[in-house]
Amino acid sequence: MSKIPGVNHLDAVRALQKAGFSIARQGKHIVMSNGTRILTIPRHNPVNAFTLGGIVRDAGLTVEQFRDLLRNKRGHSEFSRVTMGGLWEEISMSIYILL
Structure with a gap:
């Protein structure tokens, strides 16, 4: 397992x-949820590498x-780009068939 460097808490929140x-809520810590998992990110700059490793896990x-x-700060992850690309190809093919 490779190491995670200390990261600014705002960058960690954007990535998550x-x-x-x-x-979900903010205070001295930022609480995030995806519906099934709850994460707590401290407002430290940088967030300790060991703490960040636990959050990622x-x-x-x-x-x-x-x-x-x-790394991909401007858009979605590479995983979602692949999914959206496949979706776009399906939509394009459907339109082509209808024409």
């Missing part, structure tokens, strides 16, 4: 939002998946 989590992600979400 791309993974399907939403902010609790989110059901691998370190590599989390790193991909962190």
